Amino acid sequence: MKRRDVLTAGLTGAGLAGAGLVTTLAAPAVAQTAPELRWRLHSAFPRSLDALYGAAEMFARLVGEASDGRFQIEVAPAPGGESAALLDGVANGTVEMAYSAAYYETGRDPTFALATAAPFGLNARQQNAWMLQGGALDLFNEVFARQKLYALPGGNTGTQMGGWFRREVKGVADLQGLRFRIAGLGAQVLAKLGVVPQGQAGPDLYAALEAKTLDAAEWIGPYDDEKLGLNKVAPFYYYPGFWEGGAMLHFWFNAQKWGELPKPYRAIAQGAAAQVNGDLQAKYDARNPGALRRLVGGGAQLKPFPQEIMEAALKAANEIYADLSAKNPDFKRAYDSLKSFRNEEYLWFQVAEYTYDNFMIRARARG
Template identity: 85%
Template sequence: MKRRDILRAGLAGGGLAAGAVAAGGLAAPALAQAAPDVRWRLHSAFPRTLDALYGTAELFARQVFEASDGRFQIEVAPAPGGESAALLDAVAAGTVEMAYSPAYYEVGRDPTFALATAAPFGLNARQQNAWMLHGGALDLFNEFFARSRLYALPGGNTGTQMGGWFRREVKTVADLQGLRFRIAGLGAQVLAKLGVVPRALPGSELYAALEGKTLDAAEWIGPYDDDKLGLNKVAPFYYYPGFWEGGAMIHFWFGAQKWSELPKAYKAIAQSAAASVNGDLQAKYDARNPEALRRLVAGGAQLRPFPQEVMEAAFKAANEVYGDLSAKNPDFKRAYDSLRSFRNDEYLWFQVAEYTYDNFMIRARARG
């Protein structure tokens, strides 16, 4: 039996065993009551033009629709007015039933939110997923989110991001002094310790800000999206890696009350669809980034690794930020202690097989 058929059977049975349905245990009116029509709205923090991200929410909605035989419909739209900052407030208040957004947009509300997306020098994409799904993080965060009347499910990962576009080269830590840099999440706090002036701007405003020289640098995600935004035309130096987002996870957000009211079968459908698209988003980026990077380089982008001096200084600053936040915020400390312990175990494993294999294959490719 296909997964969709299993979900349909569960939906039709309203949680009863499939055998009871097959035996004629439910009359048609009971079936209708067990599968009510539900109409929800989902607001995305990303515009339609960023099709990998926006399309993930659309794919989720389509899978929910198909698995429920059209009874559970979710209308996807960009955040009203392109404003993503108030999305979770709207979800918590029940103004809209769902959102698709990274948790670190809420870092100003509480820095604990940011760890659910990515932490500077934290986990890579596979490790973030493992921590969330099998390391206890999802339960930990949903307990925390519940205080804000929210419930979340993982909805995809971008993989390790690029370090962004710079109008001038960064050769030493001194070159960061006074640098007006669009950066989100905890990365902004870390780089501020090195003299950077963080700016919070949506992706749609980055080109104009770089062109008008109100920004000196900007990071978004990686080659596929950066190519769409045209950032290489206004800032030639393309740095890597984005050490503040080793594996940035996006979440589907539900109002806690709305989620609790969903029929059990619909919850299962939503969980199944979220799990499906959670893997799909990174697969999209992994498939599309290589060709996009070639286009950007052919168009004049100058690839640069961050100097070791900058990486080391940022690593030190990150640990200082984590120490300060942990001392003041018990929720942050609990989540960060869990992340740090999980990260150390993961890299104990990754250095054995993953790193050795990848390192050999990268060198083999270089040899042709």
């Protein structure tokens, strides 16, 4: 079966996203009735970060192939590298689409952050399950619609690293005044522990660490961090990134443009997004181990966050969630859903997933 036939799918995206399976709609049926469209997609990520930028390129290519070239999407980096304004451009119709992380829009509405990742939230598999089978995607799209946006899941990085530090942190006291590049709700959590959050873009982190205008920076994980060269200017590599247990990216559409798409094109876009959603996680899972070996081999000092910091951050996160829930009904509805889903997921994960992984990790250590 040709990839084009597979992607021209009459599906909701949610039902079969994880499996990458769709039902077939003959391509000629699309060609006979569908108009020719030329859309633009702006990516929050530069071309140099090939996994993330490549996700948008893969989406555009699959849509083009499945529509026999009638639905073309041109991919480009955010104009001027300004990822923070991407969704404004989509909402006002300046551009039809974007590829970005919802938590970049925490200032717009903190509810957006939960669509990507929350401190001490869900891991990648759980985030995907919550989004696609736990009702979260519909919940978020109700919120997004008020801002003229519609979103489809577009991949996950997996649990991220805690970042690169120019000096060692042994406890909460070492966080006082630390200038740390961090986004989303994680920035608010660490601010309660004395960190001074910074908002630099990924490509700017090396220069900021080298110039010592940053004391620490987190980006994603070994594969991308190696590309940015962060190990050359900050030797201590901490884990885990407890603020991003499973960071989900999204394809963003102007809501009116999405509603006006012919149904076959919406199905094609859903199928393409579903394929990217699985592919991005696979890329990071496959590429991070080798990158981590190279980084450690090159002198990076791999360290876990001290238990004191983890416990203090969890307490701070719960305080922030309680405060936001009291002020924002949308946030409360989304976070209550996340908490309930997380509790059920770990009921299962501790029985089979954790037990199996723990055994295999120990067996590997024994050789």
